Amino acid sequence: xxxxxxxxxxxxxxxxxxxxxxxxxxxxxxxxxxxxxxxxxxxxxxxxxxxxxxxxxxxxxxxxxxxxxxxxxxxxxxxxxxxxxxxxxxxxxxxxxxxxxxxxxxxxxxxxxxxxxxxxxxxxxxxxxxxxxxxxxxxxxxxxxxxxxxxxxxxxxxxxxxxxxxxxxxxxxxxxxxxxxxxxxxxxxxxxxxxxxxxxxxxxxxxxxxxxxxxxxxxxxxxxxxxxxxxxxxxxxxxxxxxxxxxxxxxxxxxxxxxxxxxxxxxxxxx
Ligand code: KMH
Ligand code: ZN
Numbered sequence: 001x002x003x004x005x006x007x008x009x010x011x012x013x014x015x016x017x018x019x020x021x022x023x024x025x026x027x028x029x030x031x032x033x034x035x036x037x038x039x040x041x042x043x044x045x046x047x048x049x050x051x052x053x054x055x056x057x058x059x060x061x062x063x064x065x066x067x068x069x070x071x072x073x074x075x076x077x078x079x080x081x082x083x084x085x086x087x088x089x090x091x092x093x094x095x096x097x098x099x100x101x102x103x104x105x106x107x108x109x110x111x112x113x114x115x116x117x118x119x120x121x122x123x124x125x126x127x128x129x130x131x132x133x134x135x136x137x138x139x140x141x142x143x144x145x146x147x148x149x150x151x152x153x154x155x156x157x158x159x160x161x162x163x164x165x166x167x168x169x170x171x172x173x174x175x176x177x178x179x180x181x182x183x184x185x186x187x188x189x190x191x192x193x194x195x196x197x198x199x200x201x202x203x204x205x206x207x208x209x210x211x212x213x214x215x216x217x218x219x220x221x222x223x224x225x226x227x228x229x230x231x232x233x234x235x236x237x238x239x240x241x242x243x244x245x246x247x248x249x250x251x252x253x254x255x256x257x258x259x260x261x262x263x264x265x266x267x268x269x270x271x
Pocket of ligand 1: 012013014081082083084085086105106107113118142
């Protein structure tokens, strides 16, 4: 079994400081949180940028500042979001890809997202995929519903992305696929052989699905983007605290944790 890749999803586009006072929002806060997660055992950091007022932005300049600040502290893999917030245009969402990060997310279909719609038409998906390919950016295939796996396989057939794919099952978003163990098993059994996967359980689904992934040979994403609590009604102190718990559980279960360079090897990322 491969070593465990832990991704820390630090900020997201939806969570506010009001909901989680320790949410990292400024480039300095995000870089410091990334470094803490790296020290705790994370090998990838999933980044959403915020503007000076704390609102989600897909600005090239802000992502550049964040990426440079993180890379000055450690060699964690920086994975910007191309999902942004539901109201960002496709052009805005693509901006951080121009920084040629090692990885970026690629959502492979449209779904409800709470009261909103997270729009990913075939045109968007293909445009994002081909730009990532041109710039040598490894896509992480974001899967919110089962059909999105099929959309990714279609992209492979069109030559827009390459096997083996790396999937992220985002389970438990209100309006999309729930985060039960059965849902995760269905997703895992639905991907082509040789692909890797991680799971981002939303809210209370985060911990149980993470434990399943550790056992099944998948990988784990935790962090305030997905879940702001440590336990029922108790806010987590930091993103790193959520990473530390996964490292402890993995150790108890005999699964070693990957360094960033080991994660690069597992995911076929050439630095
Ligand atoms: N904020 C969501 C609408 C991603 O980062 O690629 C989309 C999202 C996915 O978070
Ligand atoms: Zn995200």
